[in-house]
Amino acid sequence: MNETASLRARAEIDLAALRANVRALRERAAGAQLMAVVKSDGYGHGAVRCAEAAREAGAAWLGTATPQEAFALRAAGLGGRIMCWLWTPGGPWREAVEADIDVSVSGLWALREVVAAAGAAGRPARVQLKADTGLGRNGCQPADWPELVGEALAAERAGHLRITGLWSHFACADEPGHPSIAAQLDVYRAMVAYAEKEGVEPEVRHIANSPATLTVPESHFDLVRTGIAMYGISPAPELGVPADFGLRPVMTLAASVALVKDAPAGHGVSYGHHYTTSAETTLGLVPVGYADGVPRHASGRGPVLIGGKVRTVAGRVAMDQFVVDLDGDRPEEGAEAVLFGPGDRGEPTAQDWAEAADTIAYEIVTRIGARVPRVYVDGAAGPAATDAAADRAAPEAPVTATRGVAR
Numbered sequence: 001m002n003e004t005a006s007l008r009a010r011a012e013i014d015l016a017a018l019r020a021n022v023r024a025l026r027e028r029a030a031g032a033q034l035m036a037v038v039k040s041d042g043y044g045h046g047a048v049r050c051a052e053a054a055r056e057a058g059a060a061w062l063g064t065a066t067p068q069e070a071f072a073l074r075a076a077g078l079g080g081r082i083m084c085w086l087w088t089p090g091g092p093w094r095e096a097v098e099a100d101i102d103v104s105v106s107g108l109w110a111l112r113e114v115v116a117a118a119g120a121a122g123r124p125a126r127v128q129l130k131a132d133t134g135l136g137r138n139g140c141q142p143a144d145w146p147e148l149v150g151e152a153l154a155a156e157r158a159g160h161l162r163i164t165g166l167w168s169h170f171a172c173a174d175e176p177g178h179p180s181i182a183a184q185l186d187v188y189r190a191m192v193a194y195a196e197k198e199g200v201e202p203e204v205r206h207i208a209n210s211p212a213t214l215t216v217p218e219s220h221f222d223l224v225r226t227g228i229a230m231y232g233i234s235p236a237p238e239l240g241v242p243a244d245f246g247l248r249p250v251m252t253l254a255a256s257v258a259l260v261k262d263a264p265a266g267h268g269v270s271y272g273h274h275y276t277t278s279a280e281t282t283l284g285l286v287p288v289g290y291a292d293g294v295p296r297h298a299s300g301r302g303p304v305l306i307g308g309k310v311r312t313v314a315g316r317v318a319m320d321q322f323v324v325d326l327d328g329d330r331p332e333e334g335a336e337a338v339l340f341g342p343g344d345r346g347e348p349t350a351q352d353w354a355e356a357a358d359t360i361a362y363e364i365v366t367r368i369g370a371r372v373p374r375v376y377v378d379g380a381a382g383p384a385a386t387d388a389a390a391d392r393a394a395p396e397a398p399v400t401a402t403r404g405v406a407r
């Protein structure tokens with residue numbers, strides 16, 4: 001048995017797959033730059049390792065939601081362009097200016113705070129103005145755009161900032177043909193045209209997320225911001241499976257079966273006894289639960305591959321563990337239970353878990369808990385290293401994993 005197989009649980013992160021996905025996305029958006037979106041710890045995959053791999057595959061930009069996520073990338077030694085877009089009043093604008101991070105501004109309060117921070121830092125800020133072209137979330141409404149553009153241009157002319165980008169975000173790009181896609185593009189083009197007519201000279205104009213990158217070529221402009229597709233997951237099953245886009249899932253979530261035992265017919269299983277054995281059988285204990293990100297909502301439904309067969313969670317998912325009915329089979333304790341992965345060994349996918357939990361695959365991978373060590377592998381070569389941050393959060397994990405262990 002190898003070191004990683006002896007872990008209670010592990011999330012294998014295939015960096016070769018991530019690099020190949022970035023290259024595939026760059027080909028699809030040829031002519032545009034690519035921003036690797038690594039917010040929320042790289043959608044649960046580990047922001048720094050994924051950012052490094054994405055850079056190696058040609059991602060010119062890194063994108064985060066919070067400034068703290070952007071600072072963590074800089075602290076890990078990642079240079080080049082980094083943008084972050086989720087700000088609140090009093091945010092660390094000055095640190096962002098000093099760390100050379102592109103900041104997003106959706107309204108006058110933010111513009112004024114960034115101008116003050118640039119003055120304090122003694123250097124111009126890099127600002128990207130965000131337009132609300134129809135998402136109705138962050139971004140500046142068209143009616144308020146002239147005032148924001150005017151004040152930003154005045155600040156640029158005064159040397160406080162440089163307007164590096166004009167950008168927006170789609171509401172329904174994962175629903176092919178949704179009328180809001182064309183409508184948002186029209187509004188975006190008009191808002192960009194207005195700003196450029198006033199004198200803004202953006203380095204990058206961008207609106208495309210993964211689904212738009214894959215299916216709306218006219219949305220690519222200068223830059224595409226890809227998150228979920230870079231992690232090898234289709235943004236929506238209606239758009240296709242990952243392989244349809246030349247993508248491969250990056251994360252495999254596996255655990256070691258902790259106990260196999262006989263159980264008589266009529267035995268209740270797990271909290272609430274929502275499952276009862278219908279005949280004499282064997283039960284297997286899988287030592288991951290909702291604290292690890294296995295959705296409790298998938299109780300009685302989530303799939304897991306054990307001993308070559310896909311089994312179903314029997315009864316409730318608990319905080320640290322769940323049970324499967326092994327139907328008389330007797331895999332050894334320590335056998336691998338694969339909750340999801342690329343799917344080519346017959347294992348379920350994150351999309352299967354999303355369907356079992358009535359959610360989206362984004363949420364499945366992003367919520368995998370800090371207690372689960374991320375084990376970085378490079379294609380079929382096997383584990384390369386276990387993430388140090390995850391090791392700190394997960395005392396059960398080894399510091400490094402053996403190289404070259406077959407998957």
Ligand SMILES: Cc1ncc(COP(=O)(O)O)c(C=O)c1O
Pocket residue numbers: 037085169208209210211225226227228229235
């Ligand atoms: C502003 C912004 N851009 C890009 C993305 C990446 O989206 P996706 O994961 O669909 O590529 C996100 C993620 O939600 C986002 O919030």
